[in-house]
Amino acid sequence: MTLPPIQLNLCGKRFxxxxxxxxxxxxxxxxxxxxxxxxxxxxxxxxLPGGDIAACIVGQVESFAPVRPGYFEAVISFALExxxxxxxxxxxxxxxxxSLKPGMRVQRLILPPELLAAFRGPRFGRAGLRSLLxxxxxxxxxxxxxxxxxxxxxLAHLAYQFALGGIDVIKDDHGLGNQVFAPFRxxxxxxxxxxxxxxRQTGLHCIYVPSIIAPADQLLERALxxxxxxxxxLLVAPGLNGFDSMRQLADDDRLALxxxxxxxxxxxxxxxxDDGISPYALFGQIARLAGADASIFPHQGGRFxxxxxxxxxxxxxxxxxxxxxxxxxxxxxxxxxxxxVSDMLNVYGREVVLLIGGSLHRHGPDLVKTxxxxxxxxxxx
Amino acid sequence: MTLPPIQLNLCGKRFxxxxxxxxxxxxxxxxxxxxxxxxxxxxxxxxLPGGDIAACIVGQVESFAPVRPGYFEAVISFALExxxxxxxxxxxxxxxxxSLKPGMRVQRLILPPELLAAFRGPRFGRAGLRSLLxxxxxxxxxxxxxxxxxxxxxLAHLAYQFALGGIDVIKDDHGLGNQVFAPFRxxxxxxxxxxxxxxRQTGLHCIYVPSIIAPADQLLERALxxxxxxxxxLLVAPGLNGFDSMRQLADDDRLALxxxxxxxxxxxxxxxxDDGISPYALFGQIARLAGADASIFPHQGGRFxxxxxxxxxxxxxxxxxxxxxxxxxxxxxxxxxxxxVSDMLNVYGREVVLLIGGSLHRHGPDLVKTxxxxxxxxxxx
Numbered sequence: 001m002t003l004p005p006i007q008l009n010l011c012g013k014r015f016x017x018x019x020x021x022x023x024x025x026x027x028x029x030x031x032x033x034x035x036x037x038x039x040x041x042x043x044x045x046x047x048l049p050g051g052d053i054a055a056c057i058v059g060q061v062e063s064f065a066p067v068r069p070g071y072f073e074a075v076i077s078f079a080l081e082x083x084x085x086x087x088x089x090x091x092x093x094x095x096x097x098x099s100l101k102p103g104m105r106v107q108r109l110i111l112p113p114e115l116l117a118a119f120r121g122p123r124f125g126r127a128g129l130r131s132l133l134x135x136x137x138x139x140x141x142x143x144x145x146x147x148x149x150x151x152x153x154x155l156a157h158l159a160y161q162f163a164l165g166g167i168d169v170i171k172d173d174h175g176l177g178n179q180v181f182a183p184f185r186x187x188x189x190x191x192x193x194x195x196x197x198x199x200r201q202t203g204l205h206c207i208y209v210p211s212i213i214a215p216a217d218q219l220l221e222r223a224l225x226x227x228x229x230x231x232x233x234l235l236v237a238p239g240l241n242g243f244d245s246m247r248q249l250a251d252d253d254r255l256a257l258x259x260x261x262x263x264x265x266x267x268x269x270x271x272x273x274d275d276g277i278s279p280y281a282l283f284g285q286i287a288r289l290a291g292a293d294a295s296i297f298p299h300q301g302g303r304f305x306x307x308x309x310x311x312x313x314x315x316x317x318x319x320x321x322x323x324x325x326x327x328x329x330x331x332x333x334x335x336x337x338x339x340x341v342s343d344m345l346n347v348y349g350r351e352v353v354l355l356i357g358g359s360l361h362r363h364g365p366d367l368v369k370t371x372x373x374x375x376x377x378x379x380x381x
Numbered sequence: 382m383t384l385p386p387i388q389l390n391l392c393g394k395r396f397x398x399x400x401x402x403x404x405x406x407x408x409x410x411x412x413x414x415x416x417x418x419x420x421x422x423x424x425x426x427x428x429l430p431g432g433d434i435a436a437c438i439v440g441q442v443e444s445f446a447p448v449r450p451g452y453f454e455a456v457i458s459f460a461l462e463x464x465x466x467x468x469x470x471x472x473x474x475x476x477x478x479x480s481l482k483p484g485m486r487v488q489r490l491i492l493p494p495e496l497l498a499a500f501r502g503p504r505f506g507r508a509g510l511r512s513l514l515x516x517x518x519x520x521x522x523x524x525x526x527x528x529x530x531x532x533x534x535x536l537a538h539l540a541y542q543f544a545l546g547g548i549d550v551i552k553d554d555h556g557l558g559n560q561v562f563a564p565f566r567x568x569x570x571x572x573x574x575x576x577x578x579x580x581r582q583t584g585l586h587c588i589y590v591p592s593i594i595a596p597a598d599q600l601l602e603r604a605l606x607x608x609x610x611x612x613x614x615l616l617v618a619p620g621l622n623g624f625d626s627m628r629q630l631a632d633d634d635r636l637a638l639x640x641x642x643x644x645x646x647x648x649x650x651x652x653x654x655d656d657g658i659s660p661y662a663l664f665g666q667i668a669r670l671a672g673a674d675a676s677i678f679p680h681q682g683g684r685f686x687x688x689x690x691x692x693x694x695x696x697x698x699x700x701x702x703x704x705x706x707x708x709x710x711x712x713x714x715x716x717x718x719x720x721x722v723s724d725m726l727n728v729y730g731r732e733v734v735l736l737i738g739g740s741l742h743r744h745g746p747d748l749v750k751t752x753x754x755x756x757x758x759x760x761x762x
Contacts (some may be wrong), residue, residue, distance in 0.1 A: 148422050180465070
């Protein structure tokens, strides 16, 4: 380049990301240097024009230290302006290109108030969701209407029974889309009505949370339709529709509904401990930035392969102080059973949404009674 | 469940996915059975109501065979109606929840014409992009304007020089968003003008392709603005904005612009060979379904870790017959240099977009001449 030195006046205000890097000290150091360039200029460092691009735009290694044999942590800072207060651009800078390189994992985001100011975060958070549900202290109860293939009438009847039994949050199974056997609009209307009817009988404040996994050009429309039909929350899958679409739904004042984030298609970020994004950052920090009020993830020992350490890390990420961005509910799930309730409560404490799905059907035909048992086991904890 | 047998009239029409599964024969077989349930009913099989849910909604293993020691391929079919002609729901069924389970990889999609009929696919494809660029036969040339931190004027001057030198496609570096030093609207307008000015001098049909990595609620607006400002294509990152958002942009008749798919944030799908989605399916088949006309991915031996086998697989996925869904251009990139041109052409043949970025600046200050050299090396191949 034959450019004069460039002055950008951007030096000084930065955010940081802690990456875990594998290999020898030299390997890991080279990876840290690579991230600094790959996530910013993508340009041969020796060809840069002078001035602020090299000094401010290129990422900077703020600290570098071994964490255990073969693993190093590098904290790398980036100029705030590169992410310019957009979630989509923040994710692009944090992990966009280097997602393609093995041996680099996003461990945690370190975001200053100047950047966090751009994000509303969860509209409800833990306190807001508790207030909406009228449950000030105990762990929250959640289940899903399933299996796929049931009719709207059958799904609505399930929702009715679950609500009568004292479940707080009844969500669509995430496989329910707009199938002919249970079309979206009819399903949402009937299930919302069923839960409302049960609430009038019980005096409780159960919410029905339909799945808003939708074509990009129908996402907002389906959410608005669900709201007017009486939905009490939205189940969103940021791995499918994009994290910023979830943020858009959370921020929309016409909706003003709690957001339940589903992990569909996010698994590849977390299946290998040496790469991807840590459960702490993905299901905790990033879910919060993207507006989730509850973050669903697989609990240890169910149908998936999360460790207890992963689960505790998610819980930490849902509550770590992030300026005004509220803490949200960890929502462990994935093959959970009534028998696991006390285990789960011992891990998460009372600030949790317990999601137990299909196994509620294993306790006989009286679902109302099964749900009451679920509730009692939590209340007596 | 105490439900009567359910008749859905959905049996018979199915699509399939080939999964590669790790482990012993028993392990792999159990994984195949697990996929059948996890991606559909997520419900204890022994509690299902009778009738069509078990017979048709649950996935079915169509074939199961060893592929090499410790690896098996299971072809699993799903009722067409589960994905009900939405890309988002297709991805949800193909890999949603099982993305969270190790040792399962999507190898390829096997989609019948009845399902493909729902997808327009690439609007231009290889033939359409060649026609737009006025390049009937030779490999196409692409570069990116960078580094991040340059002003609009500097970026536009780069674009002008690249276009004068005979590059076919000049794209934004994917890190360019809406930063203060090169705001989106001003950048797009000036770069489009610069390329247009060069085209009037050269008589060529170079296109400028701005990056449309944007907040969800600004994505379409930025694309429409770019179109009216003279952009000749759109750079989209489906890993960030969602595959269905790319599909939406590709399908929009008001835009009618070729789509260049960028791999940002898609890396975790492909970094481990035992999990995720194969490069063939991800950068080939799924990119096509989602409307890309060119699919950018890291070529072997550059800054990333793709093998030659991965690269050849992507190329295969970009052209495998998929009913009316057109073949698209593999666009290998990531640290490519002029010295690698003949290597790349030997791998991909003439149906390729060669993307060489920052290293074009390594050949002295006369970028027009460097681009001419790039072009001549391709024309003389």
